[in-house]
Amino acid sequence: MIEVINAGLFTTVQDSPGRVGYWNVGIPPSGPMDALAFRIANKLVSNGDHEAGLEITASGPALKFLSDATVALAGAKLQGTINGKGVPWWETLYVEKGTVLSLGAVQGPGWRSYLAVGGGIDVPDYLGSKSTFPQGHFGGYEGRSLVKGDVIHINERIAELHRQWKSAAAIIPRYETEWEVGVIPGPHAAPDFFTPADVEMFYSTQWRVHYNSNRLGYRLEGPKPHFARKHGGEGGRHPSNVPDYAYAIGTVNFTGDMPIIVTVDGPSLGGFVSLATVTTSELWKIGQAKPHDFISFRRLTVEEAIEQLSRQEQLLQSLA
C-alpha cells in the first residue's frame, strides 16, 4: 500500500492502452499521455503493459510506502528525494516499508512523469480499464486525481520472482522544448479544405503550446489559416466546419482558427476539419510538451510511420 502524503499538481492512475472500445459511444480511452515512458516504466518493474501506474503532471507527489515495493520512474525528470537521497530515473528501484518518496517540480524539458509499481496499482476496473477519466468521474482512484490522505493498494505478488534490476538508459527518449512531431496529412488537407499556402504555413510554423492545454486537447498558438472554402456548407458557418465525424486521437483539429490536437481524454465526435494527424509512435511527444514549448510538424507517409512504430516496438521489447 502507498499513502499519499502530498498529491502533487495532478496525479492520476492510468493504464495502457486505456479504456479502448468505447469511442463509438463517446467514452475516451484515457490512459497515459506519454504511453512510451509509461510502458518503459512498467517494463522496468517486469509488469505487463496493461498494469496501472501513476501519471504525474509537472509537479510530483510525496508518497509513503506502507509495504516493500519495486518501483520505477520514467518520463520528465522531477526534483526529489527518496529517504533523503537522490531519486534514480529510468531504472528499477527497491523500496522498503516506511520509505518516503518525495517528488518536486519538473527539472528541465518534459511535462509528465510515470511511476510504475511491481504488480501494478490495484483499483477497480471500469469498462475494462483502470484509467482515470476525471470529467466523467470514473476510473482510477474514485474517478478523480489523487488527494492527500488517499491510500493506494498494490497488487501483491511474489516479488522475488520479479526482482530483476533493469535499466532503460539505452533507450531514453530525448526531451526538448522545441518538438518536431511526425504527422500524416489529413483527414482534411489541401486543396479541398485548406489552401496550399495554409498547408505550407502549417508545416513551417513553430507552434506555441497554449497554457490551456491538457489531457483533453493541446491548443496551439500561431498564424491563422485562410481556408479553401468560404463557409462550412451544411456543417456550419465557419470554413472549419464539416458534418460531425469521429476524430482520431492525435488529430490536429482546427476549431475555428486555432489548432487543437485531440488527446486521450478528448471528444470522439465533432464538426471541425483536421489538417494532419500525429503518428502513433510520435504521440508521446505531445504528452511531454509543456505550455509555451514549441511544436513543429513533419510530414510522413503511412509506410514511414508504420516503419517507425515497428522500430519503437522492437526497442520496447529489448527491455522485456
Next chain:
Amino acid sequence: MQHGGCLVVGKLGSRRRLHVRAKEGCSDAIAAIIQEKPGQPKVVYRLSGDAYLLVEYGEMTLDLDLRFRVHSLEQSIKDIPVEGVLETVPGVCSLLIKYNGLQLPLGRLLDTLKSIEKSLPPIQEVEVPSRVIHLPVAFHDRWTLEAIAKYIQSVRAEAPYLPDNVQFVARCNGLESIEQVISYLQATQHLVIGLGDVYLGAPCAVPLDPRYRLVVPKYNPARMYTPEGGVGVGGSYICIYPMESPGGYQLVGRTLSIWDTWRTAPAFAEAPWLLRLFDRIQFESTSEDELLSAREAMLSGSYTLRIEEETFSVKEYKKFLDSVRDEAETFRARQKRAAKQWTKGY
C-alpha cells in the same frame, strides 16, 4: 505510391507537386476515391494518421441515405470480421476505422473496403432495429434559464440568442412563440444518428419530420456550464447532455439522465448509456416538479421508461417524406426568411 489513382506523397512535396495535386482536385490526405455511379455513392478514403482511416460518403451533407450507407458498411466490417480492424465509429456521413497497421497494411485495408462496397445492399432496402423512447422534458425550465444567466454573467452579456434561447429558436424559424417551439419539438421523433456527441453516450439526433425540423446557429463562444440532462438544439440536430459540461447548443429544456455510471436504474441494466444508434426520441412536455420526481424515481429504480421496440425502414420513411414534401417546403421557405432577418450580425 499509388492508391486508386490518387498520389500519396511522402516528405513535404515541392510547390510544383502541390500544384499538380491541386489541379487534379486530389489531396495527399486522400488514400483513394470511388466515384459516384448508380447504386454507389461517392466514397473518399481519408487518411487519419497511421492507425485510422476515415471513410466518407457523398459530398459532406446531412443526408440520411448516407448515414444508412455508413451503417451498412459498419455492419459488414463487423460481420466478416476484418482482421486487424480494432474499432469503428460512425459520424453523420462517415465511418472512422481504427486498425493495427503492423498487422493490417493500409493497402490491404483499402482493397478489403473497396470490395465490401460492391456487396452493400441498396439504401432503400435497409431496415434497422429502432426503439421509440419517450422522454419527459421540462421545456423552458429553471435549470435552462439558470445556465443562460450564468453565461450572461460570466461569458457574454449580449448575443442574438440572449437572454432566452427558446425565444431565439422561435425567431430563427419564423415561429410565433415559445409554446410553438415546444410543440414543434414534440411533433416529430428525433432519430439518433450519432452517440457521444459530445461524450458519454450523448445523442446527436435529427428530427425525422421535415415539417418540424428546427434549425438554429450554435453559441459563440460556447457555454462553460450546461446542466446534466439539458436538451439543446444546434444546427438541425438536437442533443442531450449526459453530464454537467460546457456546450454550444441552444438550450430548450431538461430531461432524464441518459448516463448512469453505476447502472443503478433498470434502464441502464445493459450499459451505463441509455440510448442506442437509431433510437427515436419522442419528447413529452412535463412540469419541473414532475421531471424532478421522475429523475429521482429513475435513480431509485422505480421509474419505468416507455420504450417501444420497432424497426425503421428507409423505404417507408421515403414514402412519408414524399407525402409531406409540399408542407416541408413551405416551412423551409419560412425558416429561410426568418433566419436571414434574425441571425444578422451573428
